[in-house]
Amino acid sequence: MRSLLVRNPIAIGVFWVIVYLVIVLLPLLILLLYPPAANVGRGFWLDFSVALGFIGLAMMAMQFALTARIRLIEASYGIDLILQFHRYTSVVAFLFILVHPIILFIDNPKTLQLLNFFHAPWRARAAVIATLALILMVVTSIGRKRLKIPYEPWCMAHGILATVSVGFGLSHALGVGHYLGLFWERTVWIGIVLITLWLLVYVRLVKPLFMLRKPYLVEAVIPQRGDVWNLVLQPRGHVGIHFQPGQFAWITLQISPFRMREHPFSIVSSAERPERIEFGIKAVGDFTKTIKDVAPGTKAFVDGPYGVFMTDRYEDSAGFVFIAGGIGITPILSMLVTLADRHDERPLHLIYGSKTWGNITYRQELSALTDKLDLTIVYVLRNPPKDWSGETGYIDKQLLQRYLPKRPATRNYFICAVPKMMDQIELALHESGVPVTHVHLEHFNLV
Ligand SMILES: Cc1cc2nc3c(=O)[nH]c(=O)nc-3n(C[C@H](O)[C@H](O)[C@H](O)COP(=O)(O)OP(=O)(O)OC[C@H]3O[C@@H](n4cnc5c(N)ncnc54)[C@H](O)[C@@H]3O)c2cc1C
Known part of the structure; x- marks a missing residue:
């Protein structure tokens, strides 16, 4: 099993998805196998609402694992894919958690009294605090740029709100207790609490200590x-x-x-x-x-x-095509200088979009690399000088097709540029016969 996982990145990817699903669904599975003895007559909608709350809460707790930069997990997908997953699953968890009390209120309007913060029991107050923190977190994350919240204060507030939301959510679940009467049900939730606490300690203390x-x-x-x-x-x-x-x-x-x-x-x-x-x-x-x-x-x-944006993952590739826009050249230059140091003889193409001839970052270094590698460079300028006879404008399908190798599917393609340019190039490559699995992207705008 272990050797299969080490050799096969797809198997590792599937393995982590299964781990995620097991952790998120485990509390529910245990409830299905061992329903509480006093559950008779509580009704479908109440049970359904609790199930949604449990899944949502477990998903929220797992967000700490997704953002903890755990190398073993990150090496399977890359941070941008993990953060994408983090964003989508946050919205799903948010909806589950929001729908959980709404079903309760519709099913039994008397439960609306639990919203009376001053008279409600502490476990209901914990739920209100958790939900408010969650709403604030989702609003400030989706609207960060529109609300003009600078990255660093947002990042700090995001961490605090997540801790408050999950902490109070877990206290609410443990406080209600009805569904946590059995040993295994309690054990699973205490396990989730401990994993979450450990991730907090790891990110805030252990990792900085190692760096220090x-x-x-x-x-x-x-x-x-x-x-x-x-x-x-x-x-x-x-x-x-x-x-x-x-x-x-x-x-x-x-x-x-x-x-x-x-x-x-x-x-x-x-x-x-x-x-x-x-x-x-x-x-x-x-x-x-x-x-x-x-x-x-x-x-x-x-x-x-x-990161997983690297030629070393595709040792069998017949050659590589790199497409950079502006500062997106940095990871690509590292791959090129490393290939030169290793005396790699495979054919390489670099299509590099810049504004002007004067501001092509690392132009001299790239030119020197053409002596050491089988490297063809195509510069594409948006504002070319008068005597420029090379490519101009934006990198599009027509331009790509002028330079793509004869059998495009034999190469791997690495794109790093602004998001819009990457989307267009990715589409153009697919339309030119490059399989999805041969196109690799690096996003500089994670958040
Ligand atoms: C995987 C990856 C590789 C990158 N490689 C390079 C590179 O080689 N060269 C390069 O010049 N830039 C690179 N960047 C982009 C670089 O991280 C941002 O330009 C920089 O963090 C902006 O910080 P600032 O305070 O100067 O700008 P600000 O004006 O404060 O931020 C501009 C935007 O950058 C993002 N950002 C800001 N701070 C952070 C942060 N601490 N963490 C994550 N995102 C942040 C936010 O989306 C923000 O809206 C890379 C980004 C990523 C995700």
Whole structure:
């Protein structure tokens, strides 16, 4: 079983889905197998509503596992897919939890009295607090950009609201107790409480502690074209992280990792030289605009590597096609320099969209790589100079078909760009005969 899981990523993926379903449905399965003795006459709608509440609550507790960056799980899907799953399952859990009391109120209008916060028993108050926290969490998450809530305060509030919601939800379930009379029913819920608590301790204390024990120092900050800065880090007193080309890490600069103000960046340097890792950072916002002023010798912490956007997963591929837009070149450059260090002889294509010739990030480095690799580069400029004879505009199906290899299905394709461009290119590749399983995407906008 174990060797099957190690060798086969699809089997690992299916394995984690089964684990998730078992944990989420276990409380319900136990209830079905061993219904409470005093359950006779409680009615279908009451039982149904409780079932929805149980599934919703177990799903909410599992959200802590989905966002804890557990490497074993992350390595099967990639963080963007896990966060996508986190978003969708949150909405489903939210609906289950919301429908749970609504059914109760319709089935037995007297239960509406439980909403009277000052006179209701504490277990009902716990449910009200959990639901309000959940509503606030969903509204601020879906509307974060529209409400103009900056990422970091939102992230902190999200964590607090999730803890409040799940904590009070679990107290409500344990407090009602009717369905938790049996040993196994109680054991499952206590297990869920303990897993949730452990995940909180792991994310907030254990992981930062590990990072603290493995610090890095900024060796240099090197300006690049296109308002990008290479942040060069050296491990201090340890060997650094071993990563695969194309992966990324969460960086904390200057402050303690316990403050949890970290940002994700793709590693841009070669995986064959982990003793000195580089990140290419584009100045776009509050944090990234400060990179150029970071002094050599500044302390840094690295949580990683993460991600499944990497050529190493497709050793059997006849060659690779990379499609980058702007700063999306960073993970791709790491894959290219690593392939060059390994003297890889397979045919490689890079289609790279930029605004102008002057701001093509890493143009010199890419040009040098054409001497070491069988690499064809196609630059696509939105604002080309007058004497430009190359490709212009946006990367679309017609442009792709001019450069795709003769048998497109024999290659693997890596796309990293803004979301709209990635969607269009993905569609164009499928329409050009590239199987879905051969197209790999890296999203820089996780949240
Ligand atoms: C897997 C991955 C790899 C990335 N690789 C690179 C790279 O190689 N080079 C590069 O320049 N950028 C990369 N990014 C994007 C980079 O993380 C954001 O540009 C940066 O965090 C923005 O921070 P800011 O404070 O400067 O900008 P802000 O203006 O505060 O934020 C802009 C947007 O970036 C996102 N963001 C902000 N802070 C965080 C955070 N702490 N965690 C996650 N998202 C955040 C939010 O959606 C926010 O709305 C990557 C992102 C991801 C998810």
